[in-house]
Amino acid sequence: MVPEIGGSMSPVLRCTQCPAKSFNICRPLDYDRQKELFDLGVQQRWPRRQALFRAGDPHGAIFKVTSGMVALSKQMPDGRRQILDFLLPGDICGFLETGEAHAFDCEAVTEATTCSFDRARLQAFSALHHEVAAAIRQAMVERLQRMATHMASVGQLSSTARLANFLCTLSQAYSAHDIQTRPLSLPMKRTDIADHLGLRLETVSRAFSKLKDRQLIDMVDDERVVLDQSLVARFSSEAYLG
Amino acid sequence: MVPEIGGSMSPVLRCTQCPAKSFNICRPLDYDRQKELFDLGVQQRWPRRQALFRAGDPHGAIFKVTSGMVALSKQMPDGRRQILDFLLPGDICGFLETGEAHAFDCEAVTEATTCSFDRARLQAFSALHHEVAAAIRQAMVERLQRMATHMASVGQLSSTARLANFLCTLSQAYSAHDIQTRPLSLPMKRTDIADHLGLRLETVSRAFSKLKDRQLIDMVDDERVVLDQSLVARFSSEAYLG
DNA sequence: CGGTTAGTTGAGTGCATTCAATCCCAGTGG
DNA sequence: CCACTGGGATTGAATGCACTCAACTAACCG
Numbered sequence: 001m002v003p004e005i006g007g008s009m010s011p012v013l014r015c016t017q018c019p020a021k022s023f024n025i026c027r028p029l030d031y032d033r034q035k036e037l038f039d040l041g042v043q044q045r046w047p048r049r050q051a052l053f054r055a056g057d058p059h060g061a062i063f064k065v066t067s068g069m070v071a072l073s074k075q076m077p078d079g080r081r082q083i084l085d086f087l088l089p090g091d092i093c094g095f096l097e098t099g100e101a102h103a104f105d106c107e108a109v110t111e112a113t114t115c116s117f118d119r120a121r122l123q124a125f126s127a128l129h130h131e132v133a134a135a136i137r138q139a140m141v142e143r144l145q146r147m148a149t150h151m152a153s154v155g156q157l158s159s160t161a162r163l164a165n166f167l168c169t170l171s172q173a174y175s176a177h178d179i180q181t182r183p184l185s186l187p188m189k190r191t192d193i194a195d196h197l198g199l200r201l202e203t204v205s206r207a208f209s210k211l212k213d214r215q216l217i218d219m220v221d222d223e224r225v226v227l228d229q230s231l232v233a234r235f236s237s238e239a240y241l242g
Numbered sequence: 243m244v245p246e247i248g249g250s251m252s253p254v255l256r257c258t259q260c261p262a263k264s265f266n267i268c269r270p271l272d273y274d275r276q277k278e279l280f281d282l283g284v285q286q287r288w289p290r291r292q293a294l295f296r297a298g299d300p301h302g303a304i305f306k307v308t309s310g311m312v313a314l315s316k317q318m319p320d321g322r323r324q325i326l327d328f329l330l331p332g333d334i335c336g337f338l339e340t341g342e343a344h345a346f347d348c349e350a351v352t353e354a355t356t357c358s359f360d361r362a363r364l365q366a367f368s369a370l371h372h373e374v375a376a377a378i379r380q381a382m383v384e385r386l387q388r389m390a391t392h393m394a395s396v397g398q399l400s401s402t403a404r405l406a407n408f409l410c411t412l413s414q415a416y417s418a419h420d421i422q423t424r425p426l427s428l429p430m431k432r433t434d435i436a437d438h439l440g441l442r443l444e445t446v447s448r449a450f451s452k453l454k455d456r457q458l459i460d461m462v463d464d465e466r467v468v469l470d471q472s473l474v475a476r477f478s479s480e481a482y483l484g
Numbered sequence: 485c486g487g488t489t490a491g492t493t494g495a496g497t498g499c500a501t502t503c504a505a506t507c508c509c510a511g512t513g514g
Numbered sequence: 515c516c517a518c519t520g521g522g523a524t525t526g527a528a529t530g531c532a533c534t535c536a537a538c539t540a541a542c543c544g
Contacts, residue, residue, distance in 0.1 A: 074394040082394035103387050140382050145345050147389050152316040152324035155396050155440030159532065190491065198397030203532055205492055222491070401500065432523065445500055447524055464508095464523070 041115040046070075046108040053094065057102050061116035062094045068112025069187050073105045073195070081105070083196035085146060086170070086188065088177045094119075095136060110187040154198045162197045163207040164216065164235040167227055172236065183224040283357040288312075288350040295336065299344045303358035304336045310354025311429050315347045315437070323347070325438035327388060328412070328430065330419045336361075337378060352429040396440045404439045405449040406458065406477040409469055414478065425466040 041064070046052060052063055052070065063070075070087040084104065087093055093106055126132040146169075153165050171181045179185075186193075194201040211217045216231040283306070288294060294305055294312065305312075312329040326346065329335055335348055368374040388411075395407050413423045421427075428435075436443040453459045458473040 074390055076394065076398060080398045082390075082397045084390050084393060104390065137379065137382075140379075140386065144382065144386055144389070147386070147393065148316055148324075148326050148346065151326060151389065151393050151396065152318065154393065155324045155437075156318060156322045189489095195397075200533060201490090202492080202534085206532090209492075431521095442501060443522090444502085444524080448500090451524075 044114050046112045048111050050108050052106040053102050054105050059102050062119050063114040063116050064092045065089050066113045066115050068110040070112050071109045075105050081195050159203050160207045160210050168236040183220050183226045186223045283359050286356050288354045290353050292350050294348040295344050296347050301344050304361050305356040305358050306334045307331050308355045308357050310352040313351045317347050323437050401445050402449045402452050410478040425462050425468045428465045
């Protein structure tokens, strides 16, 4: 799932308890400091559909996803939910809250493992190491930009274009996380994609069929898809959403 | 438009060149430090529809809105646009970019004035004054939460509910900025509201009519509306969007 | 085997869109 | 003064896209 990356400048450090590759907010740190940070972490395993935390929970830990996929979402009182983003191994969540409580829901979309850090200790660590604070800010800016692009997609595009754009965006995220993109794996359910795109699952299914018919994608099975080059060219964020 | 706020702990400091009330990221600063920061600013005036900056522009200044209303948006190649947020006096923009270029478009929705700061100098200032850095991070977190709530609205609600929620959210933002909410002023055009909510302007107009028919709002004129209590209770972010 | 879960497809409905007409108002010039 | 104009908002009629409800398939598991 997460292939080895070779030829890095310093040895790829692993959290003493985490199987996945290095914490992306730690890239700027040298080996000793990465080790110091990772030693703070505690590994946890989450079955599919289980909540890491819910909006309103008092926030304790900050989570780094180490395997599987996790969804950040907002739940409405009537049961509808909006999935804001899918998190991949290396991503962190639970750090962007105000006050004392979580603002979002966070749940495992597949079986997932995380490495969790005590919030106060990570904060103290980032106060000490200026580069970590900068990396956290950078992570926030990137999440903001991802959300903005996605909002434009949900607000402006037709169902099929929305799905096409989603697949391209996901492919780009996989590339950034050194995850294979051909075929592209879709570990989340159709319902999850629907809740992410602001559609019903039947509409998502029809959109998949349309893309297949137009030969813009090729489905290996329900959870593996190969994107055609022309799709990537037309619907990637840069090309399509400015 | 921006009534005086009385009884503050320290004197309400004004930027030497800015007519509006104090920079909200500066609330934690004492008087001397606020003054030091504000002295860096340069005032500018923008006619309606003019761009403060466009996505892709190399970023220079960071803007604080001092009067009027400004829209952050994402433009698509075919002309459609998604307005991400409306900025009120006291809000800042242009600080959440990666690399060398702006990620969003920013344009004046009404005639507006801004106080602009050199990016490098503000960054240096915030490195020096720890509380300012924290306030900037806080502003980013709040924008992220606003966008998340809005995304849930665009993704999940019907046109009328979307408009109702928008009006309530706007009212809350006005309160937080010490702007009058009864009546609530709507300085932006119907097109702007449509581009914010992911609807067509005709649909927005029909949604206004529906809310009027159900006596959930009362229109003074095209740009002034009074929200009924029951509307606020049902469609404010906390009540409706978790 | 039957039961469950996930996905696809069909038929019909409803809501938002498109296109067009009308209204209102402010500004302008005859 | 009134007629004309243009921008913005509203409303009507018809279309189309996404939704709802339902049937059906496939895979998995007891």
